Amino acid sequence: MTYLGEGWxxxxxxxxxxxxRxxxxxxxxxQLLREAAVMPWLAPRLPLPVPVPEIVSQEPVVVRHALVRGELVSLTAVQGRQLGEFLRALHAVPVEEAARRGVGPMPLPIDRFRAEVRVPGGAELLAELDGLPADTLVHGDLGPEHVLGRDGVLTGVIDFGDLHVGDAAIDLAWALHSTPPEFAGALAETYGVTRELRERALIWHRLGPWHEVLHGNDIGDPEVVEVGLTGVLERLRTG
Structure with a gap:
């Protein structure tokens, strides 16, 4: 047995x-039981390997899946094109079929954001969330720790716990606004990113650290809260 780590x-x-897991x-x-129900249906539709959990136990909940091999990637143009193809395929999946398997919207904790993340410019950012579309099947937590590669190419995408029906731009937030230009440009060209999508992705990118603040409060860790608040302010300033 090898301990691989833990997420939130x-x-x-x-x-x-x-x-x-x-x-x-x-x-x-x-959430883990839903992954076990959805991923066997979703995986064949995607151009990169993803975890396909199966239920080991429901009480207590334990699931398992084959290891998706790879390491953190260097983010090259080749990998940008691969991720662009992956997201284009994921976002083309019919949401009605996903809904029949228990995948729905994921409401944002707006009230908690207002109460726990009080920063200059915060209210304006939250106002920008009004009216954003929620009509696409999205990964919901796409970042560098969830994109794996080896020998210069991507080998898989992991952690579909936040899979939901939402705004396609949420999956482009990190990919367009926190990656090298050659990666982001190749992804944008392959996916077909429009100006509107890029602007919405920036909104989601700015919102990312807000979740870290709430998580720090939930686990009672002031250091996590402080890191989150620093990220909130940096992204609001640099946008």
């Missing part, structure tokens, strides 16, 4: 070649 929602261990909090159990 679950822990992961490598046991006999399987990645075994357990929820860190009771409310995450249904």
């Amino acid at each position: 929602d679950s822990t992961a261990e490598l046991v006999d070649g399987w990645v075994v 357990r929820p860190r909090r009771p409310e995450i159990g249904p």
Whole structure:
């Protein structure tokens, strides 16, 4: 058994070649069970390997899936094109079929944002969230730790716990606004990013650290809160 680490929602261990995941909090159990129901249907539609969990136990919740091999990537133009193709395929999946498998919208904690993240310019950013579309199947948490590669190419995308029906631009936030120009440009060209999509992606990019503040409050860790607040202010300033 090898301990692989933990995210905000679950822990992961490598046991006999399987990645075994357990929820860190009771409310995450249904999320892992939903992944086990959705990913076998979704995986064949995508051009890169993704985790396909199966249920080991429902009480307590334990799921497992084959290891998606790879490491953190260097973010080249080749990989940008690959991720652009991946997102184009994911965002083309019919949301009606996803809904039949239990995937729906994921409401934002707007009230908590207002109460717990009080910074100059914060109210204006939250106002920009009004009216954003929610009509696309999205990964919902796409960042550098969830995109794997090896030998200069992508080898997989992991962590679909936040899969939901939302704004396609949320999956472009990191990819367009926190990556090298050659990666972002290749992705944008392959995906077909419009000016409107890029602007919406910037809104989601600015909002990212807000979730870190809330997470720090949830686990009672002032250092996590401070890191989150620093990120909030930096992104509001640099936009």
